[in-house]
Amino acid sequence: MNNTNPAGRTDVRADLRKLATPLVRLASEPYYHATGDELAVFEAAARSCLPVMLKGPTGCGKTRFVEHMAWRLKRPLVTVACHDDLTTADLVGRYLIVGDETVWMDGPLVAAVRAGAICYLDEIVEARKDTTVVIHPLTDSRRALPVEKRGEYIEAPPDFMLVISYNPGYQSVLKEMKPSTRQRFVALDFDYPEAEVEARIVAHEGGVDADTAKKLVKLGSLTRKLKGAGLDEGAGTRLLVHAAQLIAAGMAPPIACTAAIARPLADEADTRDALDDLIRAVF
Amino acid sequence: MDERKLFAHELEARLDELLLLSLRQRSAEEPAALLEALPRQMQERVLHWAGVAAQTSDDLGWLIVSLAATRAASLGENFDDWVRAGLDAYDRSGLAATRKALNEFAETHRNREQRSQGGVSFAAIEGRLSRFLHALDGRPLKLVSGKTAWTDTETLWLPERLDVAPDATANRLLYKAMAALLWAQTRFGTFNLDPEAELELWSDRGRGLAWFALFEAMRLEACIALELPGLALDIARLRGPWPADLAAAAAKLARPEATVADSLACMAERRRVGAGDTPNFPHVGALDPVAARRVRAARITREMAIVRRALNVLRGTGPNGAAADKSDYPPLAAESETQVVDPQFDLLSLPPPAREAAKSLMQDFGEIPPEALHPAGPGAWQPVDAVDTPITASCTTPPDAFYDEWDYRRAAWRHDWCHLYEMEAPAGDHGWVDEVRRRHAHLIRSIRRRFEALRGEDKPQRRQFDGEEIDLDAQVEARADRKSGAEPSSRLFIHRRRVERSLAVMFMVDMSGSTKGWVNDAERESLVLLCEAIESLGDSYAIYGFSGWTRTHCDIYRIKRFGDRYDAATRQRIAGIEARDYTRMGVAVRHLSGLLVRQNTRHKLLVTLSDGRPDDYGDEYRGRYGIEDTRRALLEAREKGVRSYCVTIDRHGADYLPQLYGPAHYSVIDDAKKLPQKIAEIYRKLTG
Numbered sequence: 012m013n014n015t016n017p018a019g020r021t022d023v024r025a026d027l028r029k030l031a032t033p034l035v036r037l038a039s040e041p042y043y044h045a046t047g048d049e050l051a052v053f054e055a056a057a058r059s060c061l062p063v064m065l066k067g068p069t070g071c072g073k074t075r076f077v078e079h080m081a082w083r084l085k086r087p088l089v090t091v092a093c094h095d096d097l098t099t100a101d102l103v104g105r106y107l108i109v110g111d112e113t114v115w116m117d118g119p120l121v122a123a124v125r126a127g128a129i130c131y132l133d134e135i136v137e138a139r140k141d142t143t144v145v146i147h148p149l150t151d152s153r154r155a156l157p158v159e160k161r162g163e164y165i166e167a168p169p170d171f172m173l174v175i176s177y178n179p180g181y182q183s184v185l186k187e188m189k190p191s192t193r194q195r196f197v198a199l200d201f202d203y204p205e206a207e208v209e210a211r212i213v214a215h216e217g218g219v220d221a222d223t224a225k226k227l228v229k230l231g232s233l234t235r236k237l238k239g240a241g242l243d244e245g246a247g248t249r250l251l252v253h254a255a256q257l258i259a260a261g262m263a264p265p266i267a268c269t270a271a272i273a274r275p276l277a278d279e280a281d282t283r284d285a286l287d288d289l290i291r292a293v294f
Numbered sequence: 295m296d297e298r299k300l301f302a303h304e305l306e307a308r309l310d311e312l313l314l315l316s317l318r319q320r321s322a323e324e325p326a327a328l329l330e331a332l333p334r335q336m337q338e339r340v341l342h343w344a345g346v347a348a349q350t351s352d353d354l355g356w357l358i359v360s361l362a363a364t365r366a367a368s369l370g371e372n373f374d375d376w377v378r379a380g381l382d383a384y385d386r387s388g389l390a391a392t393r394k395a396l397n398e399f400a401e402t403h404r405n406r407e408q409r410s411q412g413g414v415s416f417a418a419i420e421g422r423l424s425r426f427l428h429a430l431d432g433r434p435l436k437l438v439s440g441k442t443a444w445t446d447t448e449t450l451w452l453p454e455r456l457d458v459a460p461d462a463t464a465n466r467l468l469y470k471a472m473a474a475l476l477w478a479q480t481r482f483g484t485f486n487l488d489p490e491a492e493l494e495l496w497s498d499r500g501r502g503l504a505w506f507a508l509f510e511a512m513r514l515e516a517c518i519a520l521e522l523p524g525l526a527l528d529i530a531r532l533r534g535p536w537p538a539d540l541a542a543a544a545a546k547l548a549r550p551e552a553t554v555a556d557s558l559a560c561m562a563e564r565r566r567v568g569a570g571d572t573p574n575f576p577h578v579g580a581l582d583p584v585a586a587r588r589v590r591a592a593r594i595t596r597e598m599a600i601v602r603r604a605l606n607v608l609r610g611t612g613p614n615g616a617a618a619d620k621s622d623y624p625p626l627a628a629e630s631e632t633q634v635v636d637p638q639f640d641l642l643s644l645p646p647p648a649r650e651a652a653k654s655l656m657q658d659f660g661e662i663p664p665e666a667l668h669p670a671g672p673g674a675w676q677p678v679d680a681v682d683t684p685i686t687a688s689c690t691t692p693p694d695a696f697y698d699e700w701d702y703r704r705a706a707w708r709h710d711w712c713h714l715y716e717m718e719a720p721a722g723d724h725g726w727v728d729e730v731r732r733r734h735a736h737l738i739r740s741i742r743r744r745f746e747a748l749r750g751e752d753k754p755q756r757r758q759f760d761g762e763e764i765d766l767d768a769q770v771e772a773r774a775d776r777k778s779g780a781e782p783s784s785r786l787f788i789h790r791r792r793v794e795r796s797l798a799v800m801f802m803v804d805m806s807g808s809t810k811g812w813v814n815d816a817e818r819e820s821l822v823l824l825c826e827a828i829e830s831l832g833d834s835y836a837i838y839g840f841s842g843w844t845r846t847h848c849d850i851y852r853i854k855r856f857g858d859r860y861d862a863a864t865r866q867r868i869a870g871i872e873a874r875d876y877t878r879m880g881v882a883v884r885h886l887s888g889l890l891v892r893q894n895t896r897h898k899l900l901v902t903l904s905d906g907r908p909d910d911y912g913d914e915y916r917g918r919y920g921i922e923d924t925r926r927a928l929l930e931a932r933e934k935g936v937r938s939y940c941v942t943i944d945r946h947g948a949d950y951l952p953q954l955y956g957p958a959h960y961s962v963i964d965d966a967k968k969l970p971q972k973i974a975e976i977y978r979k980l981t982g
Contacts, residue, residue, distance in 0.1 A: 106774035113778040160780055187937075229521075233429040240964060241425045243979075265524075281421030288426045288470060292525035 067201025070247020127170030217255020443579030604648030722870025761789030
C-alpha cells in the first residue's frame with residue numbers, strides 16, 4: 012500500500028493511463044444494412060441532442076447499428092456492457108490510490124461526456140436500479156452529469172449522445188425498465204431483417220455465397236418459429252453470421268450450423284434434436 | 295466363488311463326470327472348448343443345469359450342454375428360462391421336441407432383443423418431431439399417435455411404434471419422413487382437389503387411395519426438395535429408387551409446376567393399364583380425403599369469416615360502427631374508405647389473427663379466394679352454436695361482488711354486469727398430492743436446488759454500514775476519498791443477508807369444463823410442483839380457481855389465500871380442483887388482481903394457467919367480446935401495477951395471446967403432460 016519507491020510510482024501512473032476508458036474512433040465503415048428509417052431517426056436525434064433507446068431481440072444488429080452511427084457521425088464510441096453488479100462508481104469514476112496520492116479515474120460515462128462521444132449502455136435492464144438513475148440528468152434538458160465525489164458538474168457538449176439497448180423478449184418481471192427511465196428516450200424498434208436483406212447481410216459478413224446465405228437465413232427463420240415452443244429466442248442474425256464464418260473457414264455447412272446455431276440455442280434433448288433435424292432438412 | 299474361468303480341460307473333466315460321457319464314447323472336447331470363453335459364473339450355470347438335466351436323462355444333459363455352448367453367451371440373463379423351456383418340452387414330448395423348443399426360444403429371444411434395440415416408439419420421438427414440424431412453414435399441426443400415418447390437415451397421426459428398419463436411427467428417419475410427407479400434404483395442396491370422381495372408377499377404393507398416396511408422395515418429395523433439399527435427400531435415400539415402371543410418373547410429378555391434378559392423372563393412367571397393388575414404401579402414409587375435406591371445409595368457413603371481418607375493419611364498414619372496431623388494431627395505412635386493401639398483395643396490413651387465417655386460406659386454395667375479399671357487411675359472422683334460452687341464477691344467496699364488464703361493440707361498460715361468488719374450494723383426495731410428490735420426487739429435488747440459487751439468501755450485500763466482512767473496495771475508496779480531502783463513506787462492510795424478493799404471485803387456474811382429463815391433472819400436478827418450488831423461495835403466493843356459467847354466476851374458488859400455509863388442507867384443495875363450467879375470464883382477472891393489489895410487495899404477478907381462450911355459455915362472451923373484455927381487464931390490472939403472464943395448453947393460443955398479454959408474456963405448452971415439467975422453469979425465468 013505504502014509504496015514510496017519513485018520508480019514504482021511512475022509505473023503505476025503509466026498503468027493508470029492504460030486503464031483509462033478507451034474512446035473508440037472507428038476508422039472504417041462498419042457494415043450495416045438499413046431496413047427502415049432508423050438512420051434518419053438516429054441522425055435527427057443526434058442533431059436534437061436526444062438520447063436513443065434500441066429495442067429488439069438478441070443478435071439483430073443493435074450494437075452494429077450504434078457502431079455504424081458512430082462512424083457516420085464521426086464521434087468516438089464508448090460501450091458499456093451492463094451487468095447486475097454495475098455500480099454508479101463503475102460508470103462515473105472513482106479515486107484510486109497511487110503511492111501516497113489519490114488519483115481520480117474517469118468512468119466510461121464521464122469519459123464519454125467529456126469527449127463528446129456516443130455512450131452506449133448495452134442491455135441496460137441488467138444494471139442495478141440505482142445505477143440507471145445516474146443517467147437521468149443526462150437525458151433531460153439539463154444534459155449534465157453531477158460527479159458528487161469531486162463536486163463537479165459536467166455539462167455535456169452537443170456531440171455527447173446517450174444510447175441504451177434492451178431486449179423486450181426477456182420475461183423476468185423483476186427486470187423491467189421503469190417508466191421514469193424509458194420515457195426519456197427516442198426509441199427504435201429492431202427486428203430480424205427480411206429474408207432477402209438478411210441473406211445479403213449473412214453473405215457479406217460471413218463471406219459465403221448467396222445460396223449458402225439463403226439457406227442459413229431459411230434455417231434462422233425456421234428456428235424463430237420455435238420461440239415459445241422450446242426456445243426462448245430463435246437464432247439471431249449474429250448466429251447466422253457465425254455459422255457462415257465457420258463455413259467460409261472450410262467447415263461443412265451442417266457441422267458449422269450445429270456448432271454455431273443449434274448448440275448455442277438449446278440444451279434440452281428434444282429441442283436440440285429438432286434443431287439438428289432442421290439443419291439436415293435445409294442443407 | 296473363485297472368479298477364475300475354468301479351462302477347457304477342467305470343463306471337459308467336469309462334464310465327463312456329470313454326463314458319464316466316456317461310458318458312451320462321447321467327447322466333451324468340443325463344447326468344453328466353446329464354454330471356455332464364458333465368464334466363470336456362466337460356466338457354473340451351464341454345469342449346474344447339465345447336472346439337473348442329466349438326472350432326467352444323459353441324452354438331455356448332452357443336448358443342453360452342446361446347445362448351451364453356442365447359445366449361452368447370447369441368452370445371458372435368459373439362460374435359466376431357456377433351459378427350463380427345454381426341460382418342459384422334454385417332459386411333454388421327448389428329446390426331438392426339446393431341441394426344437396430350445397432353438398425356437400433362442401430365436402424369439404434374439405428377435406426380441408433386436409427389435410427392442412432398433413425399434414423407436416412414438417413417445418420417444420414425439421417431442422423432437424413436434425418441434426421440427428412447428429418450425430416448418432404453414433399452419434400449426436397437432437401430432438398424435440394412431441394405427442397408421444395420415445392427416446386430416448390439422449392433426450398428424452403417426453404409428454405407435456416403428457421397427458421396420460433395422461436400427462433406431464433408420465426408424466427415427468422413417469418417422470421424420472412420414473411426418474414430413476404428411477406436413478407436405480397439408481402444405482402443398484394434396485386436399486385442394488376432390489379425388490372422388492377418380493376414386494369412384496376404381497373397383498377397390500383402398501387400392502386407389504394407396505396409388506393416390508404413392509403418386510402424391512412422388513410429387514411432394516419434389517416440393518420438399520425446393521424448400522428443404524436436405525430433407526428430400528434423406529427421404530430419397532430412405533425409400534431407395536422408385537420401381538422402373540413408375541420412374542416416368544415420378545419424373546413427371548417432380549416437375550415444379552406439377553399439382554395434385556397430375557397425381558390424379560397418373561392414377562387414371564394406372565387404372566387403365568390395370569393396376570396391381572402398390573409397391574411397398576413404408577414412408578408413404580395413408581390418405582383419407584373424406585375426413586380431410588370435412589376438417590378443411592370447417593376451417594375454410596371459419597377463416598373466411600375472420601378475413602372478411604378484418605376487411606370490414608380495414609374498409610371502415612364494420613358492422614357495429616367503424617370507430618369502435620378500428621381503434622382495436624394498430625394504425626393502418628389504409629384507414630380511408632377509398633383505399634382498397636388487397637390482402638393478396640399486402641398480408642401485413644391485416645391484424646395478426648386475420649393474417650394467420652389469410653395465410654391458412656392461401657395454403658388451402660393457393661390464393662385468397664375472391665369471395666373472402668368481399669367484406670361481410672352488417673350482421674357479420676358469429677359462431678353458429680347460438681343458444682337463446684337465458685339462464686337465471688339458481689343461487690339465492692346474494693353475490694359477493696359485482697363487476698363491470700367491457701363491451702367492445704358499445705365501447706362502454708356494462709355496469710355491475712357480472713355477479714361474483716367467492717367460495718372455498720372443495721377438498722379432494724388427501725393421498726393424491728403425496729402420490730404426486732412421490733412420483734415427481736426427483737423433479738422436485740432438482741427444482742428446489744435450482745430455486746435455491748434464486749433465493750439470494752446468502753447474497754453478499756456490499757457497502758453496508760455494518761456486516762460480517764470488510765468490503766475491501768469500499769475501504770480503498772474511503773481511504774482515497776480521505777486522502778483527497780473528500781468525505782469518505784462509512785459504508786465499509788459486506789453484509790450477507792437475505793435479499794427481499796418482494797414479490798406476490800397470484801395463480802389463476804382455469805377450471806372450465808374443457809380442462810377435464812389430462813389438462814386438469816396437469817394443472818393440479820403443476821400446482822403441486824409450483825408450491826414445492828415457491829415454498830423454497832419464500833415468495834408470497836396465492837392460488838384461486840375460476841369457472842362460471844353466465845354473467846350471473848361467476849365463481850371463484852379459494853384454494854390458497856396469500857396468508858394460508860401450504861399445509862394438508864391446502865394440498866387437499868389442490869387435489870380437489872376439477873373441471874367445471876366455462877371460462878369468463880375478465881371478471882376473474884378483475885377480482886383476483888384486486889386481491890393481488892392489496893399485497894404489500896413491490897412486484898405483483900398474475901399467472902394464468904389455462905387451456906384456451908375466454909368463453910362462456912351462449913355466444914355472447916365467446917370470440918371477440920371475451921377477448922376484448924379480458925384484454926381490458928388485463929390492462930386495468932397493469933395500470934394497478936400487476937404484471938400478467940399466461941401459461942396455456944392451447945396450441946392455437948398464438949392467435950390471440952399476443953393481443954391479450956403482449957408478445958413476450960405467455961408460453962404455449964404443446965402437450966399437457968409436459969406442463970408440470972415446464973412450469974417451474976417458466977416461473978424461474980419469469981421472476982429470476
